[in-house]
Amino acid sequence: MTLDDIASIGRDAGTGGYRRFAWTDADMELREWFAGEAAARGMELVEDGNGNQFAWWGSGTDALLIGSHLDSVPDGGAYDGPLGVVSSFAAVDRLRADGLAPSRPVVVGNFADEEGARFGIACAGSQLVTGALSADKALGLKDRDGLTMAEVMTARGRDPRNVGRTDLLDSIGTFVELHVEQGRSLVHSDAAVGVATAIWPHGRWRLDFCGEANHAGATLMQDRHDPMQAYAATVLASRQLATDAGARATFGRLEVEPGGTNAIPSRVRAWLDARAADEGELDRMVDDLVGQARAAADRDGTTVTLTAESVSPAVEFDVPLRDRLASLLDAPVLPTGAGHDAGVLSPYVPTAMLFVRNPTGVSHSPAEFADEADCEAGVDALTAVVRSLA
Ligand code: GLV
Numbered sequence: 249m250t251l252d253d254i255a256s257i258g259r260d261a262g263t264g265g266y267r268r269f270a271w272t273d274a275d276m277e278l279r280e281w282f283a284g285e286a287a288a289r290g291m292e293l294v295e296d297g298n299g300n301q302f303a304w305w306g307s308g309t310d311a312l313l314i315g316s317h318l319d320s321v322p323d324g325g326a327y328d329g330p331l332g333v334v335s336s337f338a339a340v341d342r343l344r345a346d347g348l349a350p351s352r353p354v355v356v357g358n359f360a361d362e363e364g365a366r367f368g369i370a371c372a373g374s375q376l377v378t379g380a381l382s383a384d385k386a387l388g389l390k391d392r393d394g395l396t397m398a399e400v401m402t403a404r405g406r407d408p409r410n411v412g413r414t415d416l417l418d419s420i421g422t423f424v425e426l427h428v429e430q431g432r433s434l435v436h437s438d439a440a441v442g443v444a445t446a447i448w449p450h451g452r453w454r455l456d457f458c459g460e461a462n463h464a465g466a467t468l469m470q471d472r473h474d475p476m477q478a479y480a481a482t483v484l485a486s487r488q489l490a491t492d493a494g495a496r497a498t499f500g501r502l503e504v505e506p507g508g509t510n511a512i513p514s515r516v517r518a519w520l521d522a523r524a525a526d527e528g529e530l531d532r533m534v535d536d537l538v539g540q541a542r543a544a545a546d547r548d549g550t551t552v553t554l555t556a557e558s559v560s561p562a563v564e565f566d567v568p569l570r571d572r573l574a575s576l577l578d579a580p581v582l583p584t585g586a587g588h589d590a591g592v593l594s595p596y597v598p599t600a601m602l603f604v605r606n607p608t609g610v611s612h613s614p615a616e617f618a619d620e621a622d623c624e625a626g627v628d629a630l631t632a633v634v635r636s637l638a
């Protein structure tokens with residue numbers, strides 16, 4: 249079993265990228281694949297009310313959870329998420345081939361909707377499990393076609409009344425998520441595998457720039473209330489603010505209404521993804537950016553409003569566990585600017601992450617890649633970790 253087994257699922261023939269959004273046909277096919285892998289190993293499959301799948305080797309409490317997610321960003325790569333799930337099943341196979349009888353249950357997990365590509369909230373499946381995201385809020389979220397999470401789950405035969413906090417955390421004692429690195433730290437450390445120290449706080453904010461639609465040819469420049477101008481000024485400001493703060497700011501999604509080439513827009517809706525090394529720095533950067541957006545909007549007689557859609561706090565992974573894994577694997581430790589389900593679970597259970605080297609550092613792109621030998625080293629590392637912890 250390798251990543252090749254799912255390589256065709258949800259892949260866009262034009263871009264070569266993956267479009268594996270929550271509860272779409274591609275996601276359903278991946279869920280079936282996961283269920284089949286569990287069945288093939290005689291592992292009991294449990295799907296919770298949020299769509300998270302768990303394949304149990306053994307039963308009881310204090311389980312060791314390994315795994316990741318199978319969904320993707322728009323035109324994502326093959327590794328972000330699936331590498332962790334496939335490596336987890338591979339580690340189980342190796343341990344079984346070696347005759348390991350684990351001292352605690354070992355569970356392979358596939359967390360639902362990690363990327364939040366459809367409903368806007370990152371790590372929705374794991375956030376629902378912990379209660380960090382309420383069922384009411386999640387069920388009312390709408391996708392780009394205006395369908396709510398409740399509606400799409402119902403259409404897939406799931407009961408929205410089962411969405412929400414579960415008792416998973418009562419049965420899980422440790423979580424280790426393996427993931428492709430989204431950066432080049434391991435290239436610089438000349439190591440195939442590393443251990444995570446922390447996740448930067450990050451979030452997604454929606455900015456609604458509103459103005460007045462009018463004719464592109466007949467409206468004098470000084471008479472316009474064009475929200476695109478304040479939006480553009482905000483994007484330019486974001487580069488300086490993020491650079492000054494050693495942080496990151498990205499506008500990767502935009503909707504323009506009415507969207508006519510020869511019409512001044514009435515509204516520009518833009519999504520900011522911002523991340524920084526600490527929460528104070530992140531808040532300051534977002535506040536400063538919104539201040540500049542307001543000033544630019546005021547100048548044009550337009551407005552801007554800010555809505556926080558998904559905010560993830562700073563994560564410091566369990567230090568004893570991290571040190572134990574780093575010494576077991578003789579691996580470097582590194583922080584990351586990317587979010588993960590491991591970050592969501594880490595306040596509740598001792599949690600660690602293993603990163604597999606990514607030679608270009610590219611991620612959230614069809615060009616995302618990891619060498620086969622490094623993926624094998626990742627499975628070796630995860631196998632050693634499970635052997636040590638279970
Ligand atoms: C998840 O990959 C994120 O950090 O956006």
Ligand code: MN
Nearest residue numbers: 321328363612
């Ligand atoms: Mn991702």
Ligand code: MN
Nearest residue numbers: 328329362427
């Ligand atoms: Mn991921």
